[in-house]
Amino acid sequence: MKTATRKRMLAGIAATMIHGLSPVSAAEVVTDEELRGAPANAAEWLIYGRTYDNQRFSTLTQITPENVAGLRPVWAFSLGNVDGVEATPLVDNGVMYVSGPHATVFALDARTGRRLWQYKPEEPEGLGTVLCCGPVNRGVALWGDMVYVMTLDARLVALNRDTGAVVWEKTFGDWQQGYAATGAPYVVKGKVIVGVAGGEYGIRGYLQAYDAKSGDLAWTTYTIPAPGEPGSETWTGDAWKTGGAPTWQSGAYDPELNLIYWGTGNPGPWVAELRPGDNLYTCSLLALDADTGKIKWHYQYTPNDGWDYDGNNAPILADVTIDGKPVKAALQSNRNGFFYVLDRTNGKFLFAVPTVEGINWTTGLDPATGRPTVNEAMKPKADQKTVTPIVPGLEGGTNWFPMAYNPDLGYAFVPVNQWAMSLTSHKKEDIAYKPGQVFMAMDYKMHTQGDTVGHLKAFDVANRKWVWDIPSPLPLFAGVLATKTGLVFTGDQLGFVSATDAKSGKVLWRFQTGSAINASPITYEIDGRQYVAIPSGLGGDPSFYYQGPKGGTVWVFGLEPLSAEEAYSGPWSGHVVPVEGGLTPVPAQ
Amino acid sequence: MMHPLRYTARSARDRAAVPGCAVLVVALSAGAALVAPNDARAQAHNPPKAQADTYDYQWTQNPFAGDEEKIADGQRLYKNTCYICHLENGGRGPNLKKSRLADTAFIRVVREGRKGTQMPAWRGKLTEEEMWKIYAYIRAQAEGAE
Numbered sequence: 001m002k003t004a005t006r007k008r009m010l011a012g013i014a015a016t017m018i019h020g021l022s023p024v025s026a027a028e029v030v031t032d033e034e035l036r037g038a039p040a041n042a043a044e045w046l047i048y049g050r051t052y053d054n055q056r057f058s059t060l061t062q063i064t065p066e067n068v069a070g071l072r073p074v075w076a077f078s079l080g081n082v083d084g085v086e087a088t089p090l091v092d093n094g095v096m097y098v099s100g101p102h103a104t105v106f107a108l109d110a111r112t113g114r115r116l117w118q119y120k121p122e123e124p125e126g127l128g129t130v131l132c133c134g135p136v137n138r139g140v141a142l143w144g145d146m147v148y149v150m151t152l153d154a155r156l157v158a159l160n161r162d163t164g165a166v167v168w169e170k171t172f173g174d175w176q177q178g179y180a181a182t183g184a185p186y187v188v189k190g191k192v193i194v195g196v197a198g199g200e201y202g203i204r205g206y207l208q209a210y211d212a213k214s215g216d217l218a219w220t221t222y223t224i225p226a227p228g229e230p231g232s233e234t235w236t237g238d239a240w241k242t243g244g245a246p247t248w249q250s251g252a253y254d255p256e257l258n259l260i261y262w263g264t265g266n267p268g269p270w271v272a273e274l275r276p277g278d279n280l281y282t283c284s285l286l287a288l289d290a291d292t293g294k295i296k297w298h299y300q301y302t303p304n305d306g307w308d309y310d311g312n313n314a315p316i317l318a319d320v321t322i323d324g325k326p327v328k329a330a331l332q333s334n335r336n337g338f339f340y341v342l343d344r345t346n347g348k349f350l351f352a353v354p355t356v357e358g359i360n361w362t363t364g365l366d367p368a369t370g371r372p373t374v375n376e377a378m379k380p381k382a383d384q385k386t387v388t389p390i391v392p393g394l395e396g397g398t399n400w401f402p403m404a405y406n407p408d409l410g411y412a413f414v415p416v417n418q419w420a421m422s423l424t425s426h427k428k429e430d431i432a433y434k435p436g437q438v439f440m441a442m443d444y445k446m447h448t449q450g451d452t453v454g455h456l457k458a459f460d461v462a463n464r465k466w467v468w469d470i471p472s473p474l475p476l477f478a479g480v481l482a483t484k485t486g487l488v489f490t491g492d493q494l495g496f497v498s499a500t501d502a503k504s505g506k507v508l509w510r511f512q513t514g515s516a517i518n519a520s521p522i523t524y525e526i527d528g529r530q531y532v533a534i535p536s537g538l539g540g541d542p543s544f545y546y547q548g549p550k551g552g553t554v555w556v557f558g559l560e561p562l563s564a565e566e567a568y569s570g571p572w573s574g575h576v577v578p579v580e581g582g583l584t585p586v587p588a589q
Numbered sequence: 590m591m592h593p594l595r596y597t598a599r600s601a602r603d604r605a606a607v608p609g610c611a612v613l614v615v616a617l618s619a620g621a622a623l624v625a626p627n628d629a630r631a632q633a634h635n636p637p638k639a640q641a642d643t644y645d646y647q648w649t650q651n652p653f654a655g656d657e658e659k660i661a662d663g664q665r666l667y668k669n670t671c672y673i674c675h676l677e678n679g680g681r682g683p684n685l686k687k688s689r690l691a692d693t694a695f696i697r698v699v700r701e702g703r704k705g706t707q708m709p710a711w712r713g714k715l716t717e718e719e720m721w722k723i724y725a726y727i728r729a730q731a732e733g734a735e
Binding site: 083126127132200426430434438443445543544 | 711
């Protein structure tokens with residue numbers, strides 16, 4: 001293997017470059033072919049959802065239901081922050097790239113946890129005034145010799161993969177107007193696609209694609225049509241200008257159909273009667289031409305949403321049999337309490353099933369179209385009257401955390417939460433848009449419904465039935481990983497990472513990571529050893545409701561620990577660096 | 590139940606794990622929810638250290654106490670700024686009705702934010718008068734609750 005000498009770069013706190021030597025090759029770069037070929041590349045984890053279909057399914061076979069109880073920590077790495085971790089780490093060529101809160105990026109030796117470099121973006125003062133849900137970040141993207149991250153103030157930053165140095169950066173949103181970014185960038189065909197947060201700040205959502213090499217803007221697609229464009233008839237007056245439809249989670253991609261799939265969030269303000277119409281394309285799934293960004297079709301889960309039921313969670317693309325017919329499906333578990341199965345070639349609704357009990361915002365979905373019949377009694381009006389208990393609460397159902405799919409079993413593994421909420425609108429005459437200010441116009445309160453909130457559930461898609469259900473006392477906010485050997489990995493709010501038998505739902509292994517897990521597990525293989533990695537760290541939305549031990553840490557597990565020599569293999573000179581002027585040589589006599 | 594632990598909100602809360610040197614960080618901060626049950630007591634024992642505050646305050650104590658119109662303005666401002674983190678009685682940020690930060694100490698935190706926490710600086714976004722209106726609303730709420 002080649003070695004690359006790493007230069008030290010000093011730029012205050014903006015970037016911390018750790019010098020040292022790495023055993024990884026600097027020559028190999030990530031190509032479009034390699035990203036498309038991710039299904040056959042089980043050893044690495046190159047894309048947010050592992051593969052473009054988002055299945056988070058690994059064909060590595062070393063860790064099995066029979067031996068998983070013997071999993072033990074191999075290394076851990078502190079992300080040095082108490083603001084919450086929501087990332088999916090990536091692994092390429094022996095290096096793990098993981099982001100912490102505030103879009104801090106770490107490159108680590110994936111075998112030993114040795115830090116190679118880290119990047120910390122500067123943030124403008126007052127940025128926190130437009131972050132509804134904490135300074136979280138859900139991960140990075142890889143292409144060429146670069147690592148891409150979106151900063152909270154809506155900049156796309158391309159970092160050199162070997163040094164962490166900034167190659168270029170592009171501002172794609174004005175944070176002062178409430179445009180922020182928390183998701184992982186998504187690379188398709190040499191373009192980096194970025195989305196914005198800000199559904200609580202009266203933004204008009206969009207997606208943008210930048211040339212991965214040069215950083216040149218390739219296309220912009222608004223998720224709310226302008227007057228005259230298709231879909232604009234679903235808006236009244238000027239409501240579209242501040243109508244939301246943020247794009248704060250990642251997407252999915254079908255290379256054969258050349259379609260990118262991306263979910264959109266809630267409309268603004270939350271009070272639905274102030275924006276009559278369906279409000280396209282809020283709370284929707286969009287299918288876009290991968291070359292032009294043009295919207296090919298849309299499916300709206302929750303028309304004229306009045307409950308903050310974002311539809312941002314990206315779908316899983318799976319080929320399934322529905323009513324005896326093979327279907328190219330998109331599976332999505334929604335905050336509105338339903339699990340949707342759509343035809344991903346054309347956006348046609350196939351069926352949906354409730355993920356939680358007692359859904360009452362709708363009396364049911366149209367069996368042909370999936371359009372909900374709204375229960376008006378459970379839809380708050382601009383009259384300051386409290387509507388309660390609305391099921392599910394605005395956190396869902398399933399919020400942003402990615403589920404996994406085992407194509408051998410045909411099971412989707414879905415984290416869902418059973419809870420309720422109260423909503424109370426502000427006084428109608430007080431509701432006014434002001435740039436960069438909260439534009440919810442609603443007070444909310446989440447409620448428990450008994451002792452248990454979280455459920456990890458397995459859904460047999462073809463047979464339309466739930467197979468098992470593991471209750472968890474606190475809400476689940478972690479992603480899921482499925483393996484070919486029949487395991488399901490995830491984490492919980494108590495801080496446990498767990499492995500479950502995919503068929504029976506029996507929990508086979510648990511480990512306490514020290515803080516709540518709201519990130520997503522991955523698995524990879526180096527030198528014949530299979531590892532499972534998961535970041536832990538309480539933060540994000542669960543910190544609205546729970547207090548607990550804090551601190552971000554990446555945990556990595558394997559069946560056998562490294563030998564004393566292997567674990568120590570360095571050089572570690574960049575992992576811990578001397579404080580400048582802290583220790584000096586003994587003065588000359 | 591699959592899980593052996595019985596969870597109650599009370600038992601899972603961290604209690605009193607507040608080293609003296611951390612008090613500045615925990616009081617009134619958005620990231621300080623873990624000590625919310627204790628922050629009032631902690632602040633009473635360890636008031637924020639007076640650092641040089643060269644800001645020229647327009648007022649040095651609550652100018653809007655009992656002024657219903659200004660308090661109503663404060664409520665509107667609270668809902669569109671503070672509420673998203675602090676909610677009605679605390680959320681990601683602590684319950685501000687329980688804050689013992691008095692007058693300019695409170696305004697200063699709103700103005701400058703709280704380093705090491707998620708509490709941002711609101712200068713440039715809110716005028717001092719707006720901050721005082723918010724403060725007046727919170728104090729009125731706190732007194733109403735007592």
